Amino acid sequence: MALSSAEIQRIAHLARIEITPAEAVDVRAKLDSIFDLIGRMRAVDTAGIVPMSHAQDVTLPLREDIVTETDRRELYQSVSPAVQNGLYLVPKVIE
């Protein structure tokens, strides 16, 4: 499989990672070899096989609908790059 430069840039945009054209050349070569490895699984017939999404067949537990968390906003916001009045600061998104 060979990914085009345009595809690499499309994926990078979806992943919100900036990639320079120079980086894209290396990324493309490495991803091609990785997808060659991944492509090996195509040889197996999996018709009718139920996908396995989890190591054990578990049913997810439910808990009571009660408040369990205390207010730790200050502690959690202490590690944020930019906070003001208890709010996270981001670049302007609405004109």
Added chain:
Amino acid sequence: MFTAPIAELAPALASKRLSSVELTTALFDRIDALNPRLNAFLARDRKRALGAARAADARLAAGNASPLTGIPIAHKDVLMTAGWKTTCGSRMLENFVAPYSAFVVERLADAGMVLVGKTNMDEFAMGSSSETSYFGPVKNPWNVDYVPGGSSGGSSAVVAARLVPAATGTDTGGSIRQPAALSGVCGLKPTYGVCSRYGLIAFASSLDTPGPFAQTAEDCALLLNAMAGHDPRDSTSVDRPREDYARLLRAPGGAKPLAGVRIGLPKEYFGEGVDTDVAAAVDAALGEFRKLGATTVEVTLPNLDLSVPVYYVIASAEASSNLARFDGVRYGHRAAKYDDLTDMYKKTRAEGFGAEVKRRILIGTYVLSHGYYDAYYLKAQQVRRLIAEGFQHAYQQCDLILGPTAPTAAFKLGAKTSDPVQMYLNDIFTVAGNLTGAPAISIPCGFDRNGLPIGLQLQGNHFRESVILNAAHRYQQATDWQRREPADIALETAR
């Protein structure tokens, strides 16, 4: 004495022949002397550790100690540790101080263990050599020109160098067992769900598994006793009755302590691609297991060769989702210059993540993107089931599956960094354990032509940790590979 395993340190602490303060001080002197050559610690704090050691000594004196009270430990830097920098080996979290602790970190602290520091690792646990860390590669204590394995290479190195008797790791595709093998220590990946993932910074949530590193299987059992347990904060944590993982180890052994144990030998683990020294060491170990009374049976594991491709689809898909949280808003790195919100995300993530992490996010994004889901993600989940069914079939004929942990001993720093596929194939014997969720241990079983350690992997079916640990323990009672220490390190101690 200070470099002895936990099972020898604990009675010395209990009988007051040794204090935790003495032990911690001695080990910190070793760490200060040796860590600069290994780059195995990302953070360490002598003052804080001595505070914990004094508390442990008080607890020992008061008579309410656990078997781990006063024993020093290091945590892999992927585990949230309240008040400590928790970086995941990434620039993204270079200055991140964890606001709370992981479940296993809490449990080991409750047991009275003395935290000395956080260990270096592949960035976000993505790697098999501990070279992708933003803070530089970890070196193998047996030869500093070689890698210690990864991703938990800092944890395997600190135990191998006898800087601490125990360390935590996490295993998503072999990240405990492979570094244990390449560094010559024991590393246990428990059954998925036995140790809570709460506070483990997520890489691939359906595969991530915390577990212990130590010198011996017996020590791993003691550590697992403290680390295991139900935690409602992790929805995949299993709720089972408490278990003493060391119980079989205490039973009288006799000449044939493994009589009745059937060991399965998959031909897939003994084929081409396995280094001749590794094959010879594993073969010799097999002879020991037979002497201990175990019987052997040939088994097959169909599609095992596809476990690496399947793994890289599933793990990357989950990683691309889990690592979306690193956006420069709530925590971690934020780019200094950007145009708008999208540009801030893109520049933040371009600067904060290293090349391997970006590659995996891109793979994951691609396989989950519109039009490709069935061909990759769904297909991988189907092959995952076929691989798991292969193991279940094998376990109808045997109790344990034995083979090498990795195809070779440690490789040189830089030898595989330019070829990710070669790096990925190092995990060929370990990834299936994560896909199936079953437990496995790696223990030392010899050395290759370069004097580098070789690891033996014992796998068992779900929740069979005690059987795995008992077999490993009986082997270690009959042999002494786990007692070998790196020569350079021994020299340093004598100085």
